[in-house]
Amino acid sequence: MNEGQAAAPLPDRLSVDPTSPHHVAAVFEHEIGIRLNGKERFDVEEYCLSEGWVKVPVGRTVDRKGRPLTIKLKGRVEAFYR
DSSP states (O other): OOSSSOOOOOOSEEESOTTSTTOOGGGGGSOEEEEETTEEESOOSEEETTTTEEEEEEEEEEOTTSOEEEEEEESOEEEEEO
16 A cells, blocks of 8 residues: 555445445555455455455356355454555
């Protein structure tokens, strides 16, 4: 992260899908890391800190609109800038 640029605070809920109401483009200007139960995940599609869940894709399976099918994993979620 550059010292000259201040990063936007991470929201409680965030999605990588641009059509989602939980997508915040300003946050994606920097790399984001997600930890679930202390282990870093690199395949997170959406997360919610207050409810303690992340959505991750199920293999290569996609729905009829071409978006990946996801499952919800629950636990202690931490979001941070790298």
